[in-house]
Amino acid sequence: MNEEPIELRRVRDFSETMNDSFGFIKQHFKNLFKPLLYLGGFFIVATIASSVAQQMKTIKLMGLAKAASSTVFAENMTGYTFGVSYFLLLLFSVLSVSVVYLVTYCYIRLYKEQPRMIPSLQAIWNLFKRHIISFFIATLLLSIFAVIGFLFCLIPGFYLIPIISLTLPIMIMEDKGLFEALSRSIQLVKDHWWKTFGLLFLASVIAYFSMGILSLPSALLSIGALFIENSPGLVLSGSIFGSILTGLAQLFYVLPAIVSAIWYFSLSEEKDGLSLMERIDTFGSGGTRSSDHWPEEEY
Numbered sequence: 001m002n003e004e005p006i007e008l009r010r011v012r013d014f015s016e017t018m019n020d021s022f023g024f025i026k027q028h029f030k031n032l033f034k035p036l037l038y039l040g041g042f043f044i045v046a047t048i049a050s051s052v053a054q055q056m057k058t059i060k061l062m063g064l065a066k067a068a069s070s071t072v073f074a075e076n077m078t079g080y081t082f083g084v085s086y087f088l089l090l091l092f093s094v095l096s097v098s099v100v101y102l103v104t105y106c107y108i109r110l111y112k113e114q115p116r117m118i119p120s121l122q123a124i125w126n127l128f129k130r131h132i133i134s135f136f137i138a139t140l141l142l143s144i145f146a147v148i149g150f151l152f153c154l155i156p157g158f159y160l161i162p163i164i165s166l167t168l169p170i171m172i173m174e175d176k177g178l179f180e181a182l183s184r185s186i187q188l189v190k191d192h193w194w195k196t197f198g199l200l201f202l203a204s205v206i207a208y209f210s211m212g213i214l215s216l217p218s219a220l221l222s223i224g225a226l227f228i229e230n231s232p233g234l235v236l237s238g239s240i241f242g243s244i245l246t247g248l249a250q251l252f253y254v255l256p257a258i259v260s261a262i263w264y265f266s267l268s269e270e271k272d273g274l275s276l277m278e279r280i281d282t283f284g285s286g287g288t289r290s291s292d293h294w295p296e297e298e299y
Contacts, residue, residue, distance in 0.1 A: 005111075005115035005116055006020055006023060006024055006027065006115075007115075008108070008111075008112050008115075008261075008262065008265045009112070009265045009268065009269045010265070010266065010269055011266055011269050011270045012262070012263075012266040014195055014198065014199060017199055017259065017262055017263050017266060018199070018202065018203075018259065020262055021203070021255065021258045021259045021262050024108075024258055024262065025254070025255065025258060028107070028111070031107075031118050031119070032103075032104065032107050032254070033251065033254075034121065035103050035106075035107065035119075035121050035124045035125075036099075036100060036103050036104070036251060036254065038121060039099060039103050039124070039125065039128055040096055040099040040100055040103060040251075043092055043095045043096035043099050044096050044247045044248065044250065044251075045247070046088075046092040046095075046096070047089065047092040047093050047096045047246075047247045047250065048243050048244050048246070048247035050085050050088040050089040050091075050092050051089055051242075051243035051246060051247065052239065052240055052243045053085035053088075053089075054085045054086055054089050055239035055240070055242070055243055056239070057085060057086075093250070094139070094140070094143070095136065096247070096250050097250055097253050098135065098136055098139045100250060100251060100253045100254055100257060101135075101139075101168060101253065101257045102128060102131060102132065102135045102172070103124065103128060104254050104257040104258060104261070105168065105169050105172040105173070105257065105261055106119075106124050106127040106128050106131070106172060107119050107124055108169075108173075108258070108261045109127065109172055109173055110123055110124065110127065112173070112265075127172075131171065131172060134171070134177070134178070135168070135171065135172070137178070138167070138168065138171060138178045138181075139168070141178065142164045142167060142168070142178075145160060145164065146160050146161065146164055158197070159193075161197060161200065162189050162193055162196035162197045162200060163182070163185045163186055163189050164185075165196070165200050165256075165260045166185040166188060166189060166196065166260060166263070166264050166267075167181045167182050167184075167185040168181075168260070169257075169260055169261045169264045170184050170185055170188075170264060173261070173264065173265075187271070188264070188267040188268060188271060189267070192267060196263065196267075199259055199260075199263055200256060200259065200260060203255050203256040203259040203260075204256050206255060207252040207253055207255045207256055208252075210249070210252045210255075211246075211249035211250075211252050214245050214248070214249045214252075215242060215245050215246055215249060217241070217245070
């Protein structure tokens with residue numbers, strides 16, 4: 001790599017975390033998005049396919065609304081809206097977003113271990129497949145915890161967001177199980193809740209705004225089709241185009257994933273102060289000497 005590598009394990013403030021996150025994307029755009037497409041391609045395509053199927057049902061529902069009575073429309077609405085394609089769309093959307101987060105964390109961990117080397121696709125795959133099952137299960141359980149928290153007057157859900165967001169990178173960076181990582185996240189977020197929430201909120205807003213811009217052409221196409229009578233081909237084209245853009249837009253979740261990982265390293269360094277020890281361990285050994293090999297004392 002020609003550019004100076006970004007030092008991950010150091011204490012940062014709010015603005016430095018965001019700047020380094022964008023700097024990381026700029027520096028690793030091509031090398032990171034290649035494994036994202038390779039390893040997440042199946043889930044993105046599955047999301048697009050299930051989205052197209054759901055859009056087709058929505059188009060049929062709109063046609064039924066014009067042609068049938070309100071009673072017939074009401075009887076068929078539930079079946080058309082909440083069918084197999086709807087639940088497949090939810091499932092593959094969650095899985096594709098999880099893959100984006102997992103691949104990003106795997107890439108960052110490998111980069112942390114060898115900052116001047118580009119993580120290979122094979123190395124990312126080896127780490128990815130080692131964590132994929134536990135990561136998916138953790139994502140599902142943590143999402144359920146968050147939903148339950150929001151059901152209780154919203155406040156518990158908002159409180160859990162920063163803790164949950166740091167739990168996932170901890171699982172990959174420190175090879176911890178779900179509950180160990182959750183406990184570790186609580187420890188790191190303590191006294192830093194507002195900063196953590198603000199960083200994740202800002203990163204999510206930027207990601208959603210970017211996704212909205214990407215989806216804007218298909219939205220305009222669909223709106224235009226509503227004003228043209230008997231244009232099922234245009235409506236279908238807009239739906240397919242919109243589904244493709246929506247699937248690809250999930251790659252924008254890489255930003256909140258990177259922000260959460262870099263902020264994890266900042267909090268970890270502030271709490272544990274491991275950066276200096278890592279440098280001492282590798283001093284004069286080319287990065288291979290363990291902490292047990294100290295020079296003998298001479299008098």
